[in-house]
Amino acid sequence: MPISVAAIEDAPLMIAGRAFKNRFFLGTGKFKNKSDLAQSLEASGSELVTVALRRIDLERHQENILEHIPKDTTLMVNTSGARNAEEAVRIARLARESGYGNWIKVEVINDTKYLLPDNHETISATTILAKEGFVVLPYMYPDLTTARELVKAGAATVMPLGSLIGSNQGLKTKEFIKILIDEIDLPIVVDAGLGSPSQAAEAMEMGSDAVLANTAIATAGHPAALAKAFSLAVAAGRLAYLGKAPRQKDFADPSSPLTGFLFDPLDPPIPSNPGRESGDLEKGGSTPPFRFVPRNRKAISGI
Amino acid sequence: MKIILNGQTKECEDSISLKNIVDQFCKEARLVIAEVNGTIIKSRQWNEKILSPGDVVELVNFVGGG
Numbered sequence: 001m002p003i004s005v006a007a008i009e010d011a012p013l014m015i016a017g018r019a020f021k022n023r024f025f026l027g028t029g030k031f032k033n034k035s036d037l038a039q040s041l042e043a044s045g046s047e048l049v050t051v052a053l054r055r056i057d058l059e060r061h062q063e064n065i066l067e068h069i070p071k072d073t074t075l076m077v078n079t080s081g082a083r084n085a086e087e088a089v090r091i092a093r094l095a096r097e098s099g100y101g102n103w104i105k106v107e108v109i110n111d112t113k114y115l116l117p118d119n120h121e122t123i124s125a126t127t128i129l130a131k132e133g134f135v136v137l138p139y140m141y142p143d144l145t146t147a148r149e150l151v152k153a154g155a156a157t158v159m160p161l162g163s164l165i166g167s168n169q170g171l172k173t174k175e176f177i178k179i180l181i182d183e184i185d186l187p188i189v190v191d192a193g194l195g196s197p198s199q200a201a202e203a204m205e206m207g208s209d210a211v212l213a214n215t216a217i218a219t220a221g222h223p224a225a226l227a228k229a230f231s232l233a234v235a236a237g238r239l240a241y242l243g244k245a246p247r248q249k250d251f252a253d254p255s256s257p258l259t260g261f262l263f264d265p266l267d268p269p270i271p272s273n274p275g276r277e278s279g280d281l282e283k284g285g286s287t288p289p290f291r292f293v294p295r296n297r298k299a300i301s302g303i
Numbered sequence: 304m305k306i307i308l309n310g311q312t313k314e315c316e317d318s319i320s321l322k323n324i325v326d327q328f329c330k331e332a333r334l335v336i337a338e339v340n341g342t343i344i345k346s347r348q349w350n351e352k353i354l355s356p357g358d359v360v361e362l363v364n365f366v367g368g369g
Binding site for chain 1: 309
């Protein structure tokens, strides 16, 4: 989704020398059928998609997922299923053997309840794979020390989780991702847990470089609609970031001028029901007449 | 002889090649990556790779994933 408004022209996101105009990356898991996947890929306009590597089912027919992915899309194989660095490296090497490039999303998980990544093993796998020439995009728990180690290890990006995989909880780790955005000199791709386009926009508004989502789209009633909505939200969030959206404040700040008209903000507040005596309504009294409060001299002189 | 194919014990002819195993079990999968006893075997070597009893063969392909 190219962004172009007067005075703001976004540069493509560069990862390992490859340029991405669309900052929304789509995962291909959990789609009910291949038609939903194909339509979602098209609707999203995503230029980078993830796939996984699994044993071939010897008993049942399996469609070739690659048939549904446009040829000019960058394919990134995840190492899901890996419980340690060694298994992640093994999956990556198998993936490379396919001839479909060497982009790897390192994902090392040994916790089945929360599916939280093992940052330590992720660093180890990234170190090995980067030395072997892989383009490594590690999925990690947003921790500054780990992110710095991943930079040293040769990662191409850092991909912190927004919240638990598939949870749709949004940016639970927002404050820690902000630290990575401020301190890490690599693209920050928010991955996992984003359940709605507004959450994706929020990630981009705060300065993330890209967003990767899967479950929210694949499990939607109309996946292609969500794919498009995510893509638009990512572009909108990016534009807001480039446009330097103002920060949140603790107090109100009027959008229309408060001086120079009917009253001066320094005047004492006007009672909401001037002149009303307690029990007026009960006595059958009507609303008291509006009392004109004259502007003071200061206000008049300011007009 | 018996081999372990994708975690299952399978009976097959003696001295069968990896190519024959792939052809037999992966008729529809168009892109197959093979590993024998933990070592990746390139597709151009499948004909020459003769399996032995007890070999652990893994045949994998791409599926949807996030």
